[in-house]
Amino acid sequence: MADLQDEPQSVGIGAEDLPAAAHAAAGALDRAAALLSVHPVVDGCNTLVWTLRQSPYHDIDTPDTGVDTDIPRLRAGGVGAQFWSLLVPSTDDQVVSDTLEQIDVARALIRRYPDSLSLALSADDMADARNRGRIASFLGPVPGRTLKDSLSPLRAFHTLGVRILAPAGASWAREELTPFGHEVVREANRLAVLLDLTGCTPEVACQLAGASKAPVVISNTAAAALTPHPGNVPDEVLLALREAHGLVMVAFDIARTGDSLHAVADHLDHVRAVAGPHSVGLGAAFGIEPRAPRPTGLTDPSGYPRLIAELLERGWSEADLALLTWGNAWRVLRDAEFTARAAHHKQPAP
Template identity: 35%
Template sequence: MRHFLLAAAAVALVTSGPVLAQSPAERTAAAALEAAPVWDGHNDVPIQLRSRFGNVIGDFDFSDTLDTQTSERSAMHSDLARLRQGMVGAQWWSVYVSPGLPEAEAVQATVEQIDVTKRLIARYPDALQLALTADDVEQAMGAGRIASLMGMEGGHSIGSSLAVLRQMYAMGARYMTLTHGKTLSWADSATDAPQHGGLNAFGMDVVREMNRIGMLVDLSHVSEEAMMDALDVAQAPVIFSHSGARAITGHLRNVPDSVLARLPENGGIVMAVALPWFITEDLRQHSALRAAEEARLEALYPGLPDTVEAQLAKWDAENREPVSTISDLADHIDHIRDVAGIDHIGIGGDYDGMPTGPIGMEDVTGYPALFAELAQRGYSQEDLEKIASRNMMRVMREAEAYAASVTDMAPLEYRAGEPRDAAD
């Protein structure tokens, strides 16, 4: 862990002055992150490579991406220097593609995202290491490299095919979020009209097959009913790769208490997200009010976009947007601990997939500050180590152990071309 010890010392010097001047909470957080660096559940660098550079990365410098800011886009949140400053020792890279793509195109695009992610990892062998197993993660972190894993974000990436699911696993994908923002022919999304009351029969088979091959089932983005159906079927721990607690912020992307209460039995974890509109209720409410005001103005002034813009600017000036803070994120972690327990919490920032993180955690450098906040609230070093990476390590090992225990189980088969929505 020499690499992480040095990084922690650098963070301490930058953020808190001399090590001796650190507060007890900062020292506890630093010790925890030295022993168990952050294993982050969700980072969207791969889609940034696609949208900004068309996946042509020969001239892309991942050692420092602060120069990626343009007149239209802010700078990327992640690079090697800032990941080290943030004490990130393992990263799930999301190979996300738009759920609006037709399924065949989504499958191709996902393969392209796996390819560009592997190419990025290969370009920085001293800093990044492809990880396909929990042992790989442990070995990479021990060598001072950032263990790099890949997760698919949305079942549209497999084109309603268990064969494609198995081949994505063979290419290196180690989790799949069952949906993204759109309901599929076999699974309901949290943010789209439901069609199945959760998962249909094929959707439950997707969960079974993921368990069989050792791919983690990710329930961020799915409806509460789909979460429940997945937990009914799952034989291995599930993850929520980037979600908050719905009791704290009512966004439907967050996890309700009914589901949190089931996590101890399943063994899964919620990897707490940093996206401000998911963790700060005042900000969520403000966003809804602004959208309503914009719709009202467009109804009042049809065909007069300049008037709408001027009136909306006036509303903005009179209704300042609330701020999101590290304390807000810590409130979600507190709640997950209170309902599910300390063994069922992780971290899933969602960096490079949102405009910004909360104040003090605007990019991936902010994790030490979050852990200092948690230590200030009374979390022990052991608690913090669990949240940082030990819980995620346990989940992955248990999923691998289940897959190893059923190697004699035959793959689930469907006839080619059979409609999956007929499986209800």
């Protein structure tokens, strides 16, 4: 290769003419894009399914200013797997029927875009979707309120493809984990259904993390030590998730994390420091219509590379970033499946 000094001088501005900070930022963004091409983002929370129920005319194959999620922006952000939230704001007498409708809408969404979305039921499905250039699509969480005094709805949801259950708001996980709540945990473990502790009180979250033989997750939250918001978790819960080899997924929400990409990165730094690099993930909670206020730089899924670049500049290793984006979520799903297989060997289903 010829020496750069032998090359003709350009009349434009070259990379060497950029300010040092801008040059470093461009380099970090390139590194982020390269990392995401191998270790794409597993996003723990997107509420688009509920939005599509209210506005079924949206075509997510093309950009739409009415929502913050579509396939082009998921692709631009390097999203390789998505947990599609099926939570509903229904009264208890309608929660089961509304949840079933949510499942129906989610499955229809995945069928409608077969070249981009792929229904995922396992960690292997997640890896297979990535290898085929699809976004692995997990169904859940569904509300724990659907299980009043019977495990049958949980089994039915599992048959329909649901792989995540949210205990928050359920009578069996409100102030403490009741005896029936312990049955729910055992059955979820047997079915390889993840427990999503988002919205649980710190006491119940710690009880659930301790009772579950499989890792638990918190699909969208932030650090209460930095922002004392009701949806954020205190360090005691972060430590419980670390002990349980679980996963804490940080949301992009001005009220919970602050109004900038840098503030979100601060929360990720804190969660990694307390829960450990093997227990931190991303759960942006996009998909709301009309758009909720988002931190600057993270207004939709296409902002993920900018966040990864920021973390690179803060000194995160590429190995830890690969855990943040993909590895930790894949490991939690795989460990839940190992736990389920062990349970099947011990005793048959009731």
